[in-house]
Amino acid sequence: MADITLPRATEQSVAKTRRSLGPRQLKRALLHVILATIAIAWMIPLVSAIYTSVRTFADGTANGPWSFPPHSFTLQNFVDAWTDGGFSGYFLNTFLVVIPAVILMLLLSSMTAFVLSRYRFRGSRLLLMLFIAGLLLPFQVLLIPVYRLSNFLNIYDTLGSLVAIHVAFELGFCTFVLHNFMRTIPKDLTDAAAVDGASVFRIWWQVVLPLCRPALAALATLEFTWKWNDYLWVITLIQSTNNATVTLGLSGLRGEFVTNWNLITAASLLAAVPTVIVYLVLQRQFLGGLFVGSNK
Amino acid sequence: MTTLVRGVTKVFGRKRVLSRDRITLVLFMAVPLLIYAIWVWGPALATVAISFTRWDNVSAPQWIGLHNYTRLFQDPLFKQSLINNFIWLVVFITIPTTAGLALAVILDRKLKFTRLYQSAIYLPMVLSLPVIGLMFTWFFKPDDGLVNTLLGLISHGNISPGWLADPHLALAAVLTAAIWRHVGYVMVLYLAGLKGIDPAMREAAVVDGANEWQLFRRVTLPLLKPVTIIVLVITIIESLRAFDLVYVMTNGLEGPNHATELLATMMFNAAIHNYELGYGAAVAVILLLISLAFIITYVAQVMREEEEV
Incomplete structure (x- = not known):
């Protein structure tokens, strides 16, 4: 391997010392132009939303929403969304759904993944397949019965109904990912603990779970984002404004303030803040997370 | 035992x-x-x-036995939804997947600013679909949206399509938003897959005199096959699940003349709005049957990988 990489390295350093614009540099520059153009084009919807959100409604009507430079700068739209728009309540509700849901789904799926990755018994593969197959079901297939079930259990229009379906549905994906990860943990480790007399519960809690921290972190980030952004289950299971989450509150703004796009864009940006923060802070886990364990 | x-x-x-x-x-x-x-x-x-x-x-x-299904197959709305779902699927399986793959292959070269480019393209995945839907509704607004403002500048006000209000363009407008989001997803999946490829494989091909296209076509792409299967299945399932963007962007759920009606929105309207739970369930079963073929493919692929380890 060393003699393969070597010529490339020298060739590169020679090119660098010559400082000429060889075909390699030209191609590289071209790639940067293409990538930068795409990246900038990709940001246009977001940037235009930000631009709208910091202007006053009066400025937009008087000078047109895209006049540049803007005749106003304000953060009042964000304040209005947070207070009058009710987003402080929507945020609280969403956190009250997402945090317990993520903790519960990780705990429960780590149990199944632990058993399925450590023990082979009749039907263990079938059970794994059931979990994996379920993770791709279209939500619409579950919608009517889950809606009826929530009514039946008297949890319709409560945050609990959302926690329940989120935890249950994501068991498939989390079990799948954690199972993949746990298989890479050497059997000797758990065997040694067993020989020392540790109970199965202790092996799970004190040996396997701490080792799964990277996978759990990756899953927590992904699931936080997915559940924060859920819309279908909220509009199916929640009716009252008091129990609305961020996505429901957002779509409700359109009816209430039909023409105030400054407020709507501000609220949209607010709604995205937690997931953007989670993404930026945990970027590495986020990207690696989708394939944890499968490539080692 | x-x-x-x-x-x-x-x-x-x-x-x-x-x-x-x-x-x-x-x-x-x-x-x-x-x-x-x-x-x-x-x-x-x-x-x-x-x-x-x-x-x-x-x-x-x-x-009532099969009555819901016989009714379904005579319902023009069902036909419309099937066609729209099919268009969505074909567009989704071609444009964002190719773009995502191309971007992943380029970004895998570890150019400068890779992180920055990657973040810009992935960012939409972090946003919720209602946020994206509202942003693009604002973007495509007929009178003073950014798209038509720019078109107006170029054409001196002669071109100003109705986008979401136009039955011929509504689906395209919604799909634009969906593609904007999906490219980053595909890119990230492929980037993760490319990281798993042994560099020695590609270096050997370079030593053998393969040019870049040959390298991609004959070495990289075949090695990415497991990822490609997962990407395709996810893309197909996402297009069958598509709902939120249509619901948010064409407010009345189905758009002008049901131009953006999908199986998922039709199902939701029937069950939740019209209280025809049986009829809605029949639409859901059709969705399930279509998905099942892909779910089986996916499970088979995953289980095959399972056995290799």
């Missing part, structure tokens, strides 16, 4: 499984399975049963 006992004894280094451990193991499997059965597989089966009934959500459901 003997295999179970033998397997368990092996794991525990010939020690017998204590009864407290047995209880833990059973609980570890049973609790999540029960929840999964009640909220996922149970409802999926119940939907199939409901599709054979007439049910208004108030009185008891009435068994």
